[in-house]
């Protein structure tokens with residue numbers, strides 16, 4: 001499952017020191033981004049293009065067929081032998097042909113002759129073509145194997161090249177032609193070989209035309225031991241005992257249809273197979289035979305896989321109205337498989353054991369769709385638009401999962417992905433901090449655009465467009481894949497029934513959504529007197545400075561439901577068009593003025609929606625009423641999420657956004673709750689410096705307490721993971737907000753340590769309790785923690801350094817009162833003997849402090865009071881000095897501190913050797929001005945609302 005985008009967004013939001021342990025987003029990110037690549041993915045093409053485009057095969061030829069004979073079991077176990085014979089047609093006249101091969105491919109014999117074209121009228125006999133010389137590949141040169149002929153061959157000539165060769169197995173990786181072994185439960189060794197060619201690996205095995213443009217039918221034969229089974233893309237055609245080798249068998253496989261070299265596959269092993277109990281439905285006059293292969297000892301973990309595969313194939317056969325085009329499909333759990341991605345060769349797929357045995361429908365479906373796409377459609381040569389391919393694949397995998405195994409999604413699709421895109425695209429500079437996720441975000445975005453078309457065209461039309469795209473015009477015809485082809489097919493369908501406004505095409509709609517790292521806000525204003533609705537759009541920006549980088553517009557689908565009619569019937573015929581802003585779009589309002597409307601329900605399009613305050617009010621009231629759940633859960637989540645984000649972005653009054661949270665008292669759907677934690681964190685950070693903050697914490701407690709207590713009373717070992725997650729989120733946020741039972745539990749646990757006679761021997765307190773104690777506990781408790789860092793044993797085998805780091809980070813990251821920060825800075829920076837705290841400790845503390853306003857304020861004050869000492873301390877360590885200045889001047893939310901830091905800069909510090917540059921401070925000024933403005937406007941509103949809405953006893957306790 002690809003949570004990547006979501007995880008990234010969330011880990012950024014919560015990436016304060018106290019949380020990084022709880023949200024290990026980065027690893028998942030790395031894993032997920034490597035997970036999602038396949039043989040014709042854009043990333044792959046990018047990577048390979050770098051390497052291969054410089055060495056692209058120069059001749060214009062057309063391969064007709066390729067015959068390959070392999071002998072993988074020789075006396076020398078590291079080597080294999082092969083014989084190849086292939087036919088190529090000349091397109092332009094030439095006296096040479098270039099194949100791709102690595103120097104390890106050792107060609108021992110070759111011959112070249114012309115072949116009589118059956119269709120040719122002329123009666124020319126086959127004849128030898130004399131080879132003048134051969135250029136061999138060599139280290140450091142292009143991996144080319146090139147024949148020069150003595151004569152120039154005219155276009156239309158067909159030649160046959162035959163070669164004998166030997167080569168070496170890959171043994172450390174499962175790529176190329178690999179040889180490996182596994183141990184059974186009794187400890188016996190079992191040898192096996194396999195291929196995983198992917199783009200760029202077949203030419204290490206035999207001279208090949210390894211480029212996506214070249215497709216040809218392959219015929220493969222392999223010499224194998226009697227005790228093993230050989231599998232390839234196609235079924236076995238004949239088997240014969242080898243002459244003079246009684247224990248060896250020649251297996252000849254049926255000819256493949258036209259495929260690329262990298263789709264060719266072979267395994268020879270003693271793995272065993274299981275078959276499904278259900279059948280794949282007959283389609284196009286044939287039935288697909290499925291087998292799942294694995295080690296004998298591992299088969300029990302694979303027992304549910306064959307039926308799962310059948311379900312998925314049947315679903316997609318119906319959806320595409322076409323078979324996969326194969327007589328058989330083998331899925332193999334390969335012991336020790338260590339390539340980053342499964343090998344999805346046509347008809348024979350290789351997986352890691354753990355991957356194939358996983359119960360996930362999404363993962364298997366995602367791989368299987370490649371069997372359809374990969375065969376019929378390959379990217380045009382090095383076309384960079386193929387992320388679309390990944391996107392449609394991922395959409396289809398999500399669709400089937402929602403349909404046949406909805407629990408697997410846990411309601412997270414597409415919300416988690418979407419929220420993180422909203423978050424990233426709302427920034428002043430999207431991807432400025434995490435450029436690495438851009439590719440991933442792009443394909444997530446494209447997936448959501450497909451989802452938008454599914455909704456706006458309607459399921460059936462969308463399916464029809466996809467069928468036209470997938471359906472090969474002719475089975476023999478190798479098609480190439482152009483980025484906009486899929487949109488053209490969808491457009492054809494839209495045109496058939498005149499769904500789109502004039503001049504609007506699916507291609508142009510898609511281009512605007514796909515090519516930008518921005519999204520719009522749609523504003524919907526109802527005029528209750530004149531009975532009209534006006535729509536307008538602008539670029540969504542959530543953060544200051546709020547200069548819009550560029551004037552942008554989108555074609556926005558206006559799907560609208562109302563209180564009386566909560567059902568949406570596709571298609572969507574109303575669009576707010578690009579270029580319409582000058583006029584806006586006004587339509588008659590057909591909903592009565594005491595009933596709400598909702599535009600863009602269920603996040604059909606990727607944009608937040610703002611309304612007039614009256615409509616918001618009706619929504620908020622309805623959501624608190626008994627009919628609440630007639631609004632679908634994704635829409636409830638969206639209304640809440642939009643309102644908070646719009647308020648955060650200063651587009652909506654906070655009073656309205658806070659009113660939208662009132663229904664959470666009754667709400668128990670985790671899909672609605674999921675974004676709430678994020679929002680509490682966001683707003684909390686923004687206002688934690690101000691008087692209103694304790695009230696906000698009190699409100700957080702009143703929101704989360706009932707939820708948490710309910711979740712806590714219904715713990716079930718078999719509960720779905722969302723429930724466990726929600727409970728732990730609720731608890732962690734309650735603890736932060738000072739929820740009494742939680743703080744008490746933490747302090748009770750911590751007491752064990754306090755009274756320990758030898759507290760430096762080990763830490764008996766679980767990490768989750770540390771932060772609440774440092775935040776809400778006494779100064780003594782906090783100082784005890786500091787002492788533990790100071791006295792941390794240097795070389796104790798039981799205690800790991802990261803324990804110390806965690807403590808130190810918590811000491812700096814958790815407290816709320818400035819005296820703790822002061823003590824910490826005194827201890828660390830004014831540390832007399834400079835031995836206890838290393839420079840990297842100081843860095844850690846500075847970074848941690850600068851993450852929160854209470855922290856950098858304390859740092860700032862400390863700096864003002866101890867300027868000379870600090871300067872001396874960091875003499876000769878300009879990086880630390882710069883870090884102090886940067887951290888202290890990180891962000892200012894009040895005018896006073898802004899003035900102070902400017903004074904600091906203008907006085908002594910500017911003379912220092914390159915302090916954090918003055919200009920960057922200037923640059924941040926706009927941002928700060930924006931923040932000050934925001935505070936002035938919003939803090940009193942939040943304060944007043946909380947005062948009105950908090951329970952009396954909570955208010956009095958503050």
Ligand SMILES: *[C@@H]1O[C@H](CO)[C@@H](O)[C@H](O)[C@H]1NC(C)=O
Pocket residue numbers: 106108166
């Ligand atoms: C290539 O194969 C021939 C015949 O098997 C052998 O004699 C020769 O040593 C091989 N060359 C290399 C570089 O492996």
Ligand SMILES: *[C@@H]1O[C@H](CO)[C@@H](O)[C@H](O)[C@H]1NC(C)=O
Pocket residue numbers: 398399402451454455457458459460570
């Ligand atoms: C596709 O659109 C239909 C509405 O036409 C909707 O019911 C269905 O859930 C959508 N499927 C997906 C996977 O979004």
Ligand SMILES: *[C@@H]1O[C@H](CO)[C@@H](O)[C@H](O)[C@H]1NC(C)=O
Pocket residue numbers: 527529530
């Ligand atoms: C209603 O429409 C008329 C004519 O377009 C306009 O003059 C008037 O201001 C509108 N009323 C309101 C309340 O906007």
Ligand SMILES: *[C@@H]1O[C@H](CO)[C@@H](O)[C@H](O)[C@H]1NC(C)=O
Pocket residue numbers: 523525535536581582583584
């Ligand atoms: C279009 O709507 C926006 C937002 O409601 C408003 O600010 C703008 O003035 C409108 N433009 C016109 C031409 O009415």
